[in-house]
Amino acid sequence: MKNDLFNIKWDDNSVRQISPLTVAFVGDAVYETFVRVYLVDKHRNMHVHNLHVEAVKFVKAHSQSEIIKKLETKLSEEELYFFKRGRNAKSGTVPKNADVQEYRFATGFETLVGFLYLTGRWDRLNLLFKSVTDLRERGEF
Template sequence: MEESLTDLKLINEALEKKFAQTQAKAMNPLALAYIGDGIFSDTVRKYLIGCGQQNVNLMTKASISYVRASAQAQIIHALIPELTEDELRIVKRGRNVHSQVPKNASAADYCYATGFEALLGYLHLSGEPQRLEDLMVKSIAIINQLKP
C-alpha cells in the first residue's frame, strides 16, 4: 500500500504540532484527559519494565493499581498543595466535566482522576516535559507508599 507524500507530511505535522499554553488551556478537558491517560499509562508501563518485571500478566495487574480511578484520585489529592494556580484550574476543569462514570469507579474518584489526567495532558501539550515528568514520578511514588 503506497502512501502519498502529502499524507505522510500531514501525519507528521499533526504528530509534531506544538500548542501554546493558552491553546492547551482552552482545550476540552476530556481531550486533555484522553492524552493524559495514555501518557500516564505508558509511564507506568515503562516503570514496571524498568523495575525488572517481565511477566505481562503481572505487569497488567500491577499497572491497574496505578491507573485506576481511585489511585489517580489519591494522587491528585496528594499533589494539589504543590500545584500552580494554572495547574489547579486545569484539574478543576477536568474534575467538573460531565462524562460517563465506569461501573468499577465511584463518581467522585472518577471526577478527580479525570482532573489528574487533564493536568498531565495539559502539561504534555503545552510543552512542559520536566514538570510533567516530575509530577508523574511523584505520582508513582505516592501509589508505592500506599501499597501494603
C-alpha cells in the same frame, strides 16, 4: 499538522480551547504509557499479565483520585486550573468500579497530565510522575 508528531507543542491558550475531556483523553494515554514504561524498567522479567495487574494499581480511578488529592497543594495556579476543569467536566458516564467523585478527580488528574504533555512541560511532567512513583513505593495508593 506537523510531520513530527513528537515535537508538537501547544500554547496554553490553544489547550484552553480544547474540551477538558479531550485533554484528559491525551493525558490518559500519556499516563498509561508512563506507567507501563516505569513497570517494565523496574520489573524487566515480569510476566506480561503481572505487569498488567501492577499497571491497574496505578491507573484505576481510585488510585488517580488518591494521587491528585495528595499532590493538589503542590500544583501551580495554572495546573490547578486545568485539574479543576477536568474534575468539573461532565462526561455522562462513570465506570462500574469507581464512584462519581473518584472518577471526576481521576479525570482532573488526566486533564492535568494532558495539559503538561501538550504544552511540552517535560520537567513538570517528570516531577509529577516521580511524585506518583514515590507515593506508590510508600504504599500511599
